[in-house]
Amino acid sequence: xxxxxxxxxxxxxxxxxxxxxxxxxxxxxxxxxxxxxxxPRLFEAFLxxxxxxxxxxxxxxxxxxxxxxxxxxxxxxxxxxxxxTVDGQLRALRRLIFCxxxxxxxxxxxxxxxxxDFLGYEDAIQMAKDHPDIVxxxxxxxxxxxxxxxxxxxxxIHPINLRVGGFYRVPTKQELxxxxxxxxxxxxxxxxxxxxxxxxxxxxxxxxxxFVALRHPDEYAITEGRLVSNKGLDIAVREYDDHFAExxxxxxxxxxxxxxxxxxxxxxPLARYSxxxxxxxxxxxxxxxxxxxxxxxxxxxxxxxxxxxETLYACDESLRLIDEYEMPEKPAVEVxxxxxxxxxxxxxxxxxxxxxxRVDDQGVILDAKIVAPTSQNQKRIESDLWQFIPKHMDxxxxxxxxxxxxxxxxxxxxxxxxxxxxxxxxxRD
Numbered sequence: 001x002x003x004x005x006x007x008x009x010x011x012x013x014x015x016x017x018x019x020x021x022x023x024x025x026x027x028x029x030x031x032x033x034x035x036x037x038x039x040p041r042l043f044e045a046f047l048x049x050x051x052x053x054x055x056x057x058x059x060x061x062x063x064x065x066x067x068x069x070x071x072x073x074x075x076x077x078x079x080x081x082x083x084x085t086v087d088g089q090l091r092a093l094r095r096l097i098f099c100x101x102x103x104x105x106x107x108x109x110x111x112x113x114x115x116x117d118f119l120g121y122e123d124a125i126q127m128a129k130d131h132p133d134i135v136x137x138x139x140x141x142x143x144x145x146x147x148x149x150x151x152x153x154x155x156x157i158h159p160i161n162l163r164v165g166g167f168y169r170v171p172t173k174q175e176l177x178x179x180x181x182x183x184x185x186x187x188x189x190x191x192x193x194x195x196x197x198x199x200x201x202x203x204x205x206x207x208x209x210x211f212v213a214l215r216h217p218d219e220y221a222i223t224e225g226r227l228v229s230n231k232g233l234d235i236a237v238r239e240y241d242d243h244f245a246e247x248x249x250x251x252x253x254x255x256x257x258x259x260x261x262x263x264x265x266x267x268x269p270l271a272r273y274s275x276x277x278x279x280x281x282x283x284x285x286x287x288x289x290x291x292x293x294x295x296x297x298x299x300x301x302x303x304x305x306x307x308x309x310e311t312l313y314a315c316d317e318s319l320r321l322i323d324e325y326e327m328p329e330k331p332a333v334e335v336x337x338x339x340x341x342x343x344x345x346x347x348x349x350x351x352x353x354x355x356x357x358r359v360d361d362q363g364v365i366l367d368a369k370i371v372a373p374t375s376q377n378q379k380r381i382e383s384d385l386w387q388f389i390p391k392h393m394d395x396x397x398x399x400x401x402x403x404x405x406x407x408x409x410x411x412x413x414x415x416x417x418x419x420x421x422x423x424x425x426x427x428r429d
């Protein structure tokens with residue numbers, strides 16, 4: 001057959017609504033479109049006219065899987081604008097709840113959304129019939145991450161305890177103590193997860209990515225740092241708009257993000273791992289090496305192993321933070337608003353998340369810009385598909401379709417987060 005079309009109207013096992021269209025003519029790929037057609041979310045418009053203090057709670061509603069990332073980016077943006085520093089145990093608690101989010105989100109993706117692709121199942125329910133222990137382990141890991149978010153955030157979905165300046169309430173040492181045994185079990189389970197995922201079958205598919213992630217001089221970056229890449233980028237978060245741009249693409253309800261100097265780039269676990277490998281805990285570095293990973297990983301299919309390494313790190317880091325915890329005197333730092341531009345970044349499970357706000361002297365938000373990880377990766381996902389499909393065109397149509405869907409799920413796309421306003425252009429004769 002000289003010409004064929006691969007059409008996936010509904011991508012399964014991703015968060016949100018998206019589709020894939022591929023056209024092949026004369027054994028040549030002539031068109032690839034990764035379409036995000038979920039309606040725009042309008043959150044940037046919702047934020048206008050609201051008080052700065054409302055930004056963390058409003059933006060948390062963008063994603064039910066990684067609300068902490070949105071709350072943290074919003075809160076840190078406002079703190080940056082108002083000259084507020086959140087440090088000591090308050091900063092440690094923020095890192096701890098973020099670890100809880102990484103554990104629950106990574107466990108969800110590794111065990112329930114991505115592993116079925118490698119083992120040949122339509123979904124985790126089918127997989128559980130043959131591998132009940134594996135699925136149960138994943139669910140228990142996720143539960144522990146959720147429970148950590150409940151304690152520190154008030155609830156696991158759209159937590160209500162985070163605020164600009166810190167928290168509304170902080171836990172006692174005694175409240176955190178029961179998590180020590182739970183997290184020790186989770187750390188052992190995460191180590192087993194790294195070993196197990198390393199045995200999965202991976203296509204030979206390495207790409208020359210420009211990895212972009214936060215980097216911190218003292219720790220594996222989660223809540224703050226400078227934006228760096230493996231190809232020379234090294235900027236403060238406030239310089240983001242000088243180096244990155246969003247482009248309208250007519251067939252998708254998400255803007256494509258590019259580096260102004262070089263085009264598509266990659267954020268997420270592969271990027272974080274590859275620019276911050278030296279900041280992982282010794283246990284996580286050793287597990288990565290035993291799993292066959294080097295300090296850099298360029299195969300997106302192996303992202304399932306890297307996510308498992310990050311889960312192990314998050315468990316290890318949580319135990320360290322709890323061991324060193326002392327209850328702070330106050331749950332938050334006092335904040336006095338002023339007219340300013342606010343910029344903040346955090347490392348959501350799926351990658352770097354950027355927030356920018358402009359507020360007046362009363363702290364009222366005048367405008368907002370939010371760039372989610374999936375919108376940053378969308379152009380790179382398409383680029384990878386252009387390279388991946390020709391290597392597998394001899395597969396039967398159903399198997400090639402499966403492979404394309406699996407390739408997209410490598411990036412754990414959060415389609416709902418990525419949807420954005422569209423610019424309308426009408427051409428008339």
